Amino acid sequence: MRDPFQSSNRKRRxxxxxxxxxxxxTGLxxxxxxxxxxxxxxxxxxxRFRLTGFPRAVSEVGSDALxxxxxxxxxxxALALPAFDATRNGWESQGDYSVTFLDRNGNEIGKRGIKRKETVPLEEMPDHLIKAVLATEDRRFFTHFGIDVPxxxxAMGENLRADAVVQGGSSLSQQLAKNLFLSNERTLERKIxxxxxxxWLETNMSKEDILKLYLDRAYMGGGNFGVEAASEYYFGKSVKDVNLAEAALLAGLFKAPARYAPxxxxxxxxxxxxxxxxxxxxxxxLTEGQVxxxxxxxxxxxxQTDTAGSPNYFMDWAFDxxxxxxxxxxxxxxVRSTVDLGFQKVADEAVETILRExxxxxxxxxxxxxxxxPDGAVRAMVGGRDYGESQFNRATDALRQPGSSFKPFVYATAMMNGYTPQSIVRDAPLCIGGWCPRNYSGGYSGAVSLTTALVKSINIIPVRLAQAIGRDKIVETAKxxxxxxxxxxxxxxxxxxxxVKVVDMAGAYAVFANGGYKATPYxxxxVMNSRGDVLYDRRKDAPPPERALDDTTV
Known part of the structure; x- marks a missing residue:
């Protein structure tokens, strides 16, 4: 066998x-x-820079804190970035409509928005009103950068001592940001x-503009927004003419307009x-002698005239x-609205009665x-027991479990998937995994028709139907x-x-009443402008209704 190193070329290689x-x-x-x-x-x-003792503890704590x-x-x-989407698309003008609402019969029922003809320039507002607002809401408004750190x-210290929220720490700029862009929910995400x-407001607007917007758009009780509207409502005169006592009363409304509305x-x-x-x-x-x-x-x-029957929740929703x-x-x-004041009065009374009982x-x-x-026209809306106490509209914004009122969506889906009102399904014990639904009565009816199951609101039957046809199809029908x-x-x-939302459930049930067409509540x-020109007419401008259910299912 040849030695490979005998080849000089191989040897050199x-x-x-x-x-x-x-x-x-060697290099490595x-x-x-x-x-x-x-x-x-x-x-x-x-x-040389090593710390020991107390300085080292301070350094490590500072490093961890950083x-x-x-x-x-x-x-x-990351949490705040979605909020900045609200600052786009002309936010400055979104709230400055001046809207007069008429009921379905053409009678005026109220107003919403900023009334341009009643807006008073900041320099024409009384000095004692500006001082009253700043002294109560944000004394360092003209010196801080949007957040009043001290x-x-x-406020945090006072709230901790009281073990409750007794002081608000939001600056005037923060309150305006909430009014313009956010809801009233009390969460850490909303505060961030x-x-x-x-x-953002402090960067893009002057202090005077921020103050003016705040005075124009804050809720002041009685369905009024802004100091000018509130002054006309409570005192019967322009905010330019309020005295010191009246200015103090107006400034006191910003904290809790429902509680302090005169x-x-x-x-x-x-x-x-x-x-x-x-x-x-x-x-x-001011000095004590001046006040x-x-x-x-x-x-x-x-x-004030009795405004208990005023459809304030409806007008808030309609304004949006x-x-x-x-x-x-x-x-x-x-705006010629759909509300019927006769229905509204009965609805208000019904809500109050059921709450009392x-x-x-x-x-x-x-x-x-x-x-x-049946076409979705809203004739009455009650968003809560007392609009003066809470402006949160529970009819359009709150989420609640619909319970058995959801079952018709299950039956409608079943009708579209081969079942009939006479179809027989067994009402008997049923367990899915560790979940075992029961009927309200506690017993079982055996083999029943879907008609009987719906009439008696039996729980087992819709669950069996969902198992057979698929829950995804039920969701599709409900949507x-x-x-x-x-x-x-x-x-x-x-x-x-x-x-679900109450207003959505009302519109969805209208589908059963109108022959199967989607009835989005409106x-x-x-809508007419100040010259009487029609800018929007639902009969011509609204899209045709979409079919949601076929005739046989309805």
Whole structure:
């Protein structure tokens, strides 16, 4: 056998490979030793700065705080980014419509929005009104950057001491951000969004503009938005003419307009106004001698007509519907709505009656109602027991489990998948995994028709139907009929476990009444500008109704 090294070419090639390998090994060794030396030199250098004892503890705590702070800042920005979407698409003008609402018969029922003809420039508002607002809501408004850090820290301390929310730490800019872009929910996410949007307002607007927007758009009780509307409503005069006592009363409304509205509770409103006067003295805006007259002669309010039957919840919802049209040009509008004041009165009375009779039984403090025509026209809407106490519209914004009222969606889906009203399904014990639904009666009826099952609201039958036809098909049917919320596919879905809105359920049930066509609830039939020109007519501008169910299913 030949020795491979007998070939000179192979011998030279093998030697070259050995040289390269040696060079690589040597280079790596020297590089590693060089890096090690540098690291050691750096360590020796850094030992000069080594801390011990208390300084080291402070340094480590500060380092950890910085790390956590940076992580928290990244998380806060991630949570706040969606809020900035609201600052696009002309947010400045979205709320400055002046809308007069008529009922279905053409009678005026109320107004919403900013009334341009009544807007008063900031420089024409009384100096004592501006001082009263700043002394009570944000004394450092003109010096902070959108977030009043000392005020926030102070409020947190007071709330911790009281073990309750007794002071608000939001700056005026933060309150405006909430009014313009956010809801009233009390969550950490909303507070983070509020803070970032306040910074955005401070960056894009002057302090004077922020203050003017706040005074124009804050809710002031009695269905009024802005100090000018509130002044006309409570005192019968322009905000330009209010005296110190009246200015203090207006400034006291920002904190809790429902609680301190003078037409509801005048003693509470005057007590709050007295606190505002004290705030002005403590802030150094006025002396005690300058406010003594306002203390001795508190503001009087004009007598209000009974507004208990005013459809305020409906008008709030209708106003949002008008803004979604994004009409161009004239923003002083007259809207012919669908509401019927006769129906509205009965609906209000029904809600109040059921709460008086059943509130304790069901541990409920509120109720909601929506009355619609088969085509979706809303004739009455009750969003809560008292609009003055809470403007949150439970008819359009709250989510509740529909319970057995969801079952018709299951039966409708069954009708579209081969079942008939005479189809027989067995009412007997059933378990799916560890979940075993039961009937309200506690017993079982055996083999029953779908008609009987629906009439008696038997629980087992819709669950068996859902198992047979698929819950995804039930969700699809419910969506076609008008439910807009996310319906989670769970075992208890056919029994109404998914949360829905009252207004959506009313519209979905209208599908059964109108022959199977989708009936999205709507608030108005016509929108006109200040010259009487029709900008929107539902008969011509609304899309034709979509079929949601076929004739046989209906």
């Amino acid at each position: 093998t030697i070259r490979l050995i040289d390269i390998d040696s060079w690589v090994d 060794f020297r590089t590693g030793r060089f890096i090690g030396a540098k690291i050691e030199a750096f360590s020796v250098f850094m030992r 790390t956590l702070g940076l992580g928290g800042a990244v998380l806060a920005v 005020g926030t820290v102070r 969004k509020e803070a970032f949007l306040a910074l 037409h509801v509770n005048l003693p509470a409103a005057r007590a709050r106004a007295n606190e505002v006067l004290t705030n002005m003295v403590q802030a150094g805006f 003594i007259g306002a203390r001795r002669h508190p503001a009087n309010v004009i007598e 519907q008008v803004k979604q049209l994004r009409l161009k040009g004239d923003r002083s509008l007259t 059943k509130a304790d039984v069901y541990r409920a403090r509120q109720a909601a109602m929506v009355v619609v025509e 076609k009929m008008g439910l807009t919320t996310e319906l989670l596919i769970t075992r208890s879905l056919p029994l109404g476990a998914a949360e 608030a108005f039939t016509q």
